[in-house]
Amino acid sequence: MAVAEDVAEESTRAGPAGTAEGTRRRPGRSSALPVLLAIDALAAALAAGGVLLLSHRWFVPAVFVPLWLLFLTSQRMYGPDAHADRLRPVLRATCVAAAAAGTAWLFAPRDDLLHDALIALLLAAALTLGLRRCRRARTCSGSGRIGNAERVLVLGPAESAAELLAALRRGRSPGPQVVAVCLTGPAAPGSDADVPGEAVDLLKTVRRTRCDAVIALPGPELGAERLRRLSWELRAAGVDLLLAPVLADVTPGRLAVRPVAGVPLLQLRAPRLSTRSRVPKELTDRLLALLGILLLAPLMAAIAVWVRLDSPGPSFYRERRIGRDGREFTLLKFRSMHRGAELLKPGLAHLNRYGCDRFFKIADDPRVTRAGSFLRSSSLDELPQLFNVVAGHMSLVGPRPLVKDEVARLSEDGGHRLLVKPGMSGLWQVSGRSCLPTDERDRLDVSYVENWSPALDLSILLRTPSAVVRRTGAC
Template identity: 55%
Template structure:
């Protein structure tokens, strides 16, 4: 076990939890710039070759790679804080394309007959699309676990113990996150036991932050809001971290707020953070409604042979109907009949009382048992691969559900929630998949599932839906919490 001397020279008793030996910081960041440059050059070269083959003109193909890299650099796309996944890459790429288009327009003014503007405007969509795809491929590699912790930025969290624990859980929940928490410095270190995860070292108090940075070799410090972290102390900490070549990141008070809803507004020289309201009106959701129904109808058409086979297997495995129908609450509290393939024996409801002691959620309205004896053999297989949910595509086509949204709850489970939480969940349609389904499903405690559902409602966007849909196959294959 390694002990660490604090900034005051004594040994903090909190370090008895054990801190792994790590090399001292040598400078630089763990997110390499060269792979980004290589991918962006490759994207520009692909567009350049296309232009050369189609139009047999060489000027744009020769200049585009350098112009593209320069425009991305102007948009700060290679600064360390912009290299993390999910840091508004699309906006920077589109702005870079606009810069190149403006430059090509100016050059075309002097040589109008060269085809320069035509070739540039033809190449830019290819370049921008290829750049975004190659950068997204990097995030997919991270989610798939191909990097195994390599090149992740290391961070130390500073702030209250409960807020630090919440931040750590959020970062660990996102498999695409490139921040690895290597320790915490707490404003209330006495509360760390039982709050901060045991595998996260506690370096001591706020005054020990600089020493913790030196010991852990971290790249960033994340400061959480709290009365103990006043402006003067944060300013002093930023100066000390700057001398170490370490970033200081300030976390907002609201943890479950999408970056797109936040904007910095200067007032009297003070940078105030403006929180935009969630998108809850129907007009922006019309494309989502159309896409949901079209994709669900296409899915039913393609999967119809599989649905027939599953229905036959359910009927042959045990007595009873192939489909299970249950009352659920939909948009604005309207009840509808949810469809699933039956995965339990017909007397499952009668046996519920005798198994109440095994309910992993205690005596609440939600009832879930690991290795539930009421589940049939075919039912266990269907649950493991989430095939029992496929009939809900009919609910999506009928407009009762969406492909992505909070999970539909029975009325009794919904009534068990606080009224404000329940009403907020019902502002959008329930979904076939959702944030908590791709984050651990039944492995998550009820409070975490409710929090993720509310986070989806508050931060909905088309990009969030696509992100959840992209993570859904991986969650199904992993099978975490599928029982």
């Protein structure tokens, strides 16, 4: 608590002027200005060239590039607070330029002048937004930035900071570099964040680390007034202030800012679990599963014969599992163990890598057959689950199917996974499979249910082949 108060007081005493003198502008921000100017100049040049080709008149194209850059500058498109692809400033610049063209037309009443200017403005506005957004998408995906932030400082309580750092590490794309963590309370035991031994001067830390943004986490020590003061100090220092939501495992599509009585509130949209949203998914699942059965029928027949020849017993392994809404179904897999494998399980319990009854995995399991070892590592033992998908018991993508004993031990959050059908593949399967700890696998399953969307299913399906080929965590 004392840390947060000292940070706020120090930042208040520093004053905007002192901060501006003590902190240099980030190199990344200044180096972005020539790039943006070049992009906007290219957009204007392409628009001018289009007008020249259409009308064969040179007057508007000759003066359009510098004038377009001037109108963009008037709308602060190159200031420190301007985003790279904001729509409103570009539209305002277009309107101002159109008004200027209309005024010029009054003094030089030539229809072709106004005609060419309006065409050039529409082309330039579209090209400017398009080129800027392409540049931003490429930069963010390639460098793991948050906006323009490559280096960030995390400010907040120890527990919230640890959750945010874990969420950033779990991201599928490279995230920004966390250069410092300033805690506003005592550190949690085992936390990897550094707690300063004395009062923290946040602005000195910002100068020392040369960060691009400060991520503030919710907590009692960071009230509205302190955040407002901090935003002014960081603005003068050329550093962004980002406010993290309370929930880390929420996709951006579920978050929206809603003004209520003039107060901006963050809306968390409910998970998409209605019957209407399920129908397209179920139809797609069954059609793709049926197509997979038809295409893979020769392979599955060969595997079934191999399993029978490799060891005595049936080709398929059947087990009762729990599906959507707690309904039981029979899960199908190719048999990968010798007959009577369950009788040997108690004698091997001390080798269980998970150390709990929920998951039982051991290295070089003596119960696994030669064929089963290959089928497990290549995930071919799960191909018969396509019949479960066609029957409506499972989905191509979803949480892991549970056994009955596991359901009784689920937490309230864990019970949400029963709201959807279990899947052949899922978030934990493409994120490490059996290498993940138990709590991480449960968290990923619940996260899938909360954040489900067709795009998420498509992403998991596209990542599944590479996870199978890598064989990470398969056994």
